[in-house]
Amino acid sequence: MSLAKLFWLGSLALALQSYGQTKKLPLLREQLFDDNWRFKKDSLQGAEQPDFPDAGWRTLHLPHDWAIEDLPGQNDSTIIGPFYKYSPAQEHGGYVVGGTAWYRKQFTLPALPAGQTVAIRFDGVYMDSDVWINGRHLGNHPYGYTPFTYDLTPYLAAPGQKNVLAVRVKNEGLNSRWYAGAGIYRHVHLLMLPPIHLVKEGISITNPEAGKEKAIVQVSAAMTGGRSGTAHHILQVRLKDSTGQVVAYASQAVSISPGDTTTVIKQLTVNNPALWSPGRPYLYTTEISLLDTTNTKRSSSAADRLEIKTGIRKISINATQGLTINGEKVLLKGGCLHHDNGLLGAAAFDRAEERKVELMKAYGFNAIRTSHNPPSEKFLETCDRLGMLVIDEAFDMWVDQKHPQDYHRFFKTWWQRDLQSMILRDRNHPSIIMWSIGNEIPERADSAGLAITRQMVKEIRRLDSTRAITEAENDFWERPYKWSATDASFALLDVAGYNYMWRNYALDERRVPGRVMYGSETFPADLYHAWNQVQGLPFVIGDFVWTAMDYLGEAGIGHSTYSGNSQGRMSFPWFNAWCGDIDLIGNKKPQSYFRDVVWGRSAVEMLVHTPIPGGTKEKVSWWGWPDEVPSWTWPGMNDKNMQVRVFTRGEKVELVLNDFRVATKTVSDSTPLTATFDIPYTPGVLTAFVYDSKGNEIGVKTLALASAPQGIRLTADRTQIAADANELVYVNVDVVDNLGRIVPNANLPLKLSISGEATLAAAGSACPNCPASFQQPKLTTFRGRGLAILRANGRPGNITLQVEGEGLKTAKINIRVK
Template identity: 40%
Template sequence: QANDEKEISQVITVQKPQLWSPRTPCLYQATFRLNQGDKVIDHLQKTFGIRSITYSADKGLLLNGKPIKLDGGCVHDDNGCLGAAAYDRAEERKIQLLKSAGFNAVRTAHNPPSEAFLNACDKLGLMVVDEAFDCWRVGKNKYDYARFFDQWSQRDLAAMVLRDRNHPSVIMWSIGNEIIERESHEAIKTAKMLVGAIHKMDPTRPVTSAIPTWDNKWSILDSLMATLDICGYNYELFRAPSDHQRVPSRIIVQTESYPKDAFKNWEMVNSYPYIIGDFVWTAMDYLGESGIGRYYYPWEPKGEPWEADLFPWHGSYCGDIDLTGWRKPVSHYRNILWNNDEKLYLAVQEPNPAKGEIKLTSWAVWPTWESWTWPGHEGKTLQVEVYSKYPKVRLYLNNKLIGEKQTTQAQEFKATFPVPYTPGVLKVVGVVKNKEIESKYLRTAGAPAKIKLIPDRKMILANGEDLSFITIEINDKEGVFQPNADNRLQFKITGPGVIAGVANANLKDLDPYVGSTRKVWHGRALVVIKSTRKPGDIILTASSKSLPDVFLVIKTRKRLSYK
């Protein structure tokens, strides 16, 4: 009858299923059809994956019966110069960037992500900690969610779990981040309520919460942690061995960590089965929490971001990946630690200014660049950093051996060489049994001479919301990247497209993210092109004073072929 509801259950068997994992993200599609006689009157298609999760303090986290560690990073919801707009392509690119940087897991801090985000994680193979709340009843800001928690939390939690529970990428739920009232008895009751609600809707996944301490009252949180399947530690992983002695059944994941502690955390995670992973804060730079990961010079405001007015800072700079999508050196180091394909990396520390020293905040790492272009420093000693999974590395400058160093775990898989700066070619090689296996180079660049446009996609859908992300680099006349370039670029677009955003990685730059001009920073910038609903050719022209104009054609089509 009209307006009636009926629930129908059906069980099917998949013979010899291909299991979903980060390395093999196999997906299936279920099609549901509603027939009236021989006529199909409605249908629904849902994508899903088949995989299992088990966990214990003795064996750690098992995915499809095999041990796995969470090599993770936290992300905020924004897409850089696009703001918080969750374009499908922007979300997919975000996951592609994380995967290419070696991450196998992501924590959505501190809110549920878009469906497009999870669809990309399913497709590309990234495990997800799906997080619900940044506060419960005690707020962190005047107008935050605490005002609505009692009325809306259970409904919002149900909306998240029921929407996301068929995504194979979602391996864990999180009920909160750094909850202010975490030491209270009321918090224990609230945690039990939230965990119970999730288990009722989804008994297959563990529940965590990201828990810090700011007053060293750690053991007082044992009762709160006892409500969780897996305990999230924010910056507290050093406590894990002693906690294990006190609570042997506790399973631990570090839900936030400092970028500078990459080696220490990697070593801890891989030393104990009851520690199942680590999530760095953060995987990518984001807008907000201004200057949390900044390094600063003697003439700039001193201290942590909450200790000073940091204007014009307007973003974090604590990410492994910057706002243009460029991987900072710490990203390469982390990837090498994780035993991925990357085994060798070469970069140079930015030297201190003539007077004073560069200082770091808690979430900062030393500014280090893929550069052997340091005019004004001729003859002065620079610190060259090498990250390596080879047991030994050799460093050459202009084909002359500078030195040879061990890069085993005892050296934290890194070596630093003091090198007097001379322009030319800096080369590092990885050495095994006295045989040179792999090499990396940095070349001194000449004056800026060329603009280079590098699109992530040259063909996009004419659907009014598909995107092409175009990286702009400044090269010298020989095509060598110029890492010191700061040229101002002008963009002009013709055809069925618009400029959706422009950016560089300098989070002190006050140029708007919407417009037709941007300066490059350390030789690099980004422009994002959005399609209209009309197919055709979008022509982007980039120009800069004293440099020749360049143009790029992005084709838009009603359908895309991937043959």
């Protein structure tokens, strides 16, 4: 590196510090640009101009979701925290309020080397955003889920002078079927690209061969020339293992003409490769460098360099073998997942994105369908690292609207750019096994819809020919067609996604031989039957429950009730969908225990139904589950019958209550994996013993009475974090008895106090119909549990969280910040 360039990079780092970085930035071509944004929610005139007075605006650090912030008017019973009974988003958007908001950011730069490009990349802004630099409009980006980049170079102020970025975001009307968030909810990056540089979106890494003895890693690298003069460089590609050792190498001299983009393809041979798989997600690093050979003092120096995590694997999907990875059959234990982060709203903090994947892995899932939009980059990086398979989905609607203000307004003009954005960003992630072009598209079988399908398939295959293409289709709720009308659409795709149509798998295979299928959405209650199809039919490669985790919006679609309609969404105060295997704060729900038995993760699980009002019958929604919990704490129910369900693959279940056998049942084929009992309630200990057909005990499950609440237990996901404003600590807040058992009927108000180097990012519970502020230092536990999320402020030191409640022993926890 030349002294001039080194001096310039050092100057740049110092200049960047001047607008608010709390630590020295690494000398990179790409820097996080998240800090010191000014924010105001309002429809302002002139806020795009650099001299607009923003003295009264709030300063914040991205990512940010304004829709989850408390609304004014908390003394109004229709407004609770961020939830408003008469919100335009209605139950679809979880009763939050959108609108228009502005973000502004000031920064200065030193003098730039000749030919340098400065650009800004937004990873995600929901939605319909406009961006200005120094009053010059850079463009509009309607879709809320795809990244976009603008070149700032022609409009920058003189070196050392103030530049002002302004972003207007509109989240107006009824524009989504679920909670979408609002604002700059993913990262922003400042790009400092040398005159001759690698094009990140132009790099494609594939595996033409991936065997245990040998693999070929093919790297297609694009690079662009400067504004004048042909450049002569060397493209160098090195593949490094997890220890940093170079295991394969290739290079080639390249000449790049001014303004041109040149693409070079190199193949690297790897002997005895470590293959990437869900069970062993081994990652190499592909290092791509442009070496400048014009330096006379040194043989070469790096003009530009990129590193990309790389997984070597071979994926095959067909109707006879199903899905295989590196020759081994894999059944997709899948869950659909929306992009929000529960109490944080849609804000895509890195730790929040990681935690979602960690929870999915911990609860037995090996696959995620990103419903119904591209996820964050950090989410995919985590899937690569942990071995989670991904179906990356592009759209929830095309030309036909699902809501009046949704993306259908922009689809015709923008679909190709947004699809390209998704594919080019994501195609090097080994975790991605399929691209999905849509979900329950109303016009999918119309001639116009089939034409769009052909265009999309052609575009995807132009950009990435290594993965299967799919679409999730349902039984034409929007059109008066027969299910067989899907044939024309599925014929254009590689794999057919069946939403709630698992009963048609075998029928369709006989009708359309060779079709590969999977349950792109299934009801939780259908798991046993749907999974039997996956295990028994080779052309059915997996099952994805709706949904893996609770999310905001589509309020209460997973409810149960004793009166009224048992289907559809629920009205205020419901705000949480309540249909997930995992609740809003990360804990298991009853259907997850049943899933453990179906998937063979547990020999026996036991749930007890909450008391059913006399003379009523429970109605469970399609996406719901009976109102049962793993608890034997039922004050006031002595001698009254309680319904107990035991899930097992065993033959016989024996219930023992306080050392007395109270019931025995054989598991019936009419109620697969389930034995149901009605037994009088007596406080104490209830135990289920499970036996196989030979009388051997194969499992035991115990539920014990919890005593009165005595204290609070705090458990952090990490006790040490980095001094970075993007860092989060998740602290479980449990109300416990004198033996440390969670008290499952404790719905208690608690007060939170935070001291040290952190602020409260969010606090709350999993209750689906208890709207409250997520940003106040208090919470009310639900079934004995709550969650506090702390956000580091970027300084080293300590964090202390204290939680107290009336009549409870106060709890404290400390987290170190380094």
